[in-house]
Amino acid sequence: MGWLLLVTALYFLFGATLYMGTMWVLKFFLYPTWRGLTPETEPVHFGIPTLAATKFFTVVVPPMLLAGIILVVSEWGSPRVWLAWLCVAGIIYLxxxxxxxIIPINKKIRGGEYADVAELRTLLLRWMWLNDLRFYGSTVLWLVVVAYLVVKGSLGEAFA
Incomplete structure (x- = not known):
């Protein structure tokens, strides 16, 4: 059971790290360029990346949720259960x-369901604001799973 729990915790950390890293890249590197998107540039600079990210996280997130539930069950009766619960709550929030x-806005933008550049920019600003919530949430989630691993102690021994 120790190895399963270790792999489970590390997978959750892996997923949380990917999620947080993606959100940081989005906020600090992509947002500045997306403020100037036009209907002509949107498909390449917004459509392709958001579709790829959606497909990627559709694969990564469900096992994270399962991993979080396994952590809750394994920590039941321990004070660490609250950190495990926060992991589950965090991935559900995100x-x-x-x-x-966000996905409905993605579909509107990718489908060209806006009247002009001004409406596209309004949709993008709403999209960015919602993703700012995920930016902060994913950062907190990463801190929680790291805290769980630190509190758990020496990885090899703690999961044995």
């Missing part, structure tokens, strides 16, 4: 924002 609030 998924909700992405699936319920």
């Amino acid at each position: 998924t909700f924002i992405g699936q319920v609030l």
